[in-house]
Amino acid sequence: MLRGWVEFSVCGKYPERFINITSRHRVRLWKVRRSDDRFTACMYRSDYRRIRPLARGAGVRLKVMQKGGLPTLLYRYRERVGILIGACAFVLSIFVMSLFIWSVDITGLETVSRSEMNDVLRNHGLYIGAFKPLLDYQRLARDVMIERHEIGWMAVNVTGSYASVEIKEEAVPPEVDDVYSPCNVKARSDGVIVRIEAAEGETVVMEGSGVIEGQLIVSGIRTDEKGTHRLVHADARVMARTMRQASFSMKEQMKLLRPNAEEAERRELNFLGLRLPYRVGAVDSPNAVSNTTTEVPAPLGITLPIGVVTDHVSALSEEEIILDDNSAEELLAREAQLYEVFALQNCAIESREYHMEHNGGVYTLYATYTCVEDIAYTEPIGTDENTDLTPYVAPTENKK
């Protein structure tokens, strides 16, 4: 294809003689076909020029039937310089573009965020548009692993202009519960005991009794029949009915930002990390919200280094409103619901009471919750010789 080929026909008295002459002169023939008194064959363009005088000597006549290959193509378009320049520019651009990273793909992330990892890789020289010959992938992986301890293993594989970063995060050993050191179970907050599920230790509080914050519930000191004390790791689940109070406030006068009809669109061409704006729009309002989308073409699964970043800006206008009782109650009730979802997620809410007040232009919602929750927490027992263990000893009913 690069050398160019010629398909020709040979006619004469002894065409075989011509075949032998060509083979003697180390000229390669192919697609030799006989038809009637002539045959057709193909040979390289450069060989054809050399073989013409020899054909005359062999007594045969050659006639070109078809030409092909790169030299023929160049000759055909010799007048059209633009096509030639365009083809050269295309080949050159492909060559130059292959020297840069087009896309970076990160796999294996679990706790580390993708944007954070992108920033780390960027700091170490791996980003879209990075010059490939300057990158040392092994060193990069090593440096990142040294910098970020949460990354246990990392590899950078570059196929063409596509960089694939494989990451295995370091396995954190699970925390081992201390089940041997002696401790007591105490109350985290005030409440009435509903149920005690003691796995170890001496229960010192009966179900149904009230406890205050910090009160001993299950003792870590066990006393046997002979009166000998033994320290154990007390473990219990103490379900108690507790009261929780919360208040939520809101001013009567509120400023709201609402989107108006004013909108604008900004567009940028992202080429190897270089952003070229080609549509500029702006809104007059000082407050605005923008929504950015990036479109990157990926034909046949190959992400190209070119993309369009569209920034859709919506203007917001400031409005002042005065809340009435109903809307204030509705808004504050929503806040109370959020409080229940996030702050009381470990509690079973038995009942709730709301009370709203309006004083000095401020609405306040007071919420009182009755919950059932686990109020147990463990506190280690000091084991020095001077430690007074008397307060931890469970009162025995059969004391004589």
Add this chain to the structure above:
Amino acid sequence: MKEHPKETKRKTSFLSTLNAPCIELSGNRELLIEGSKGVLSYSADSVRVNTGGMIVNIAGRELDLRCISDSALIIDGFIMSLSFTV
């Protein structure tokens, strides 16, 4: 010193093998001849190839010379018979 008659015969046979063409036939569709000295005649039905010590006659249908170089050639087509003229 007199050479052993058996040894002389073996040597002669080996030398003649070196001069002989190498012919490779794939089914009856393709024939490769290495060590050809020239094509004596060529038509769609028969090809005669000079290999120096003998002439290889190939008869068949739709015979094409797929590739010819200075010492080898490949014949394509339906080969019906192969004979040698020594």
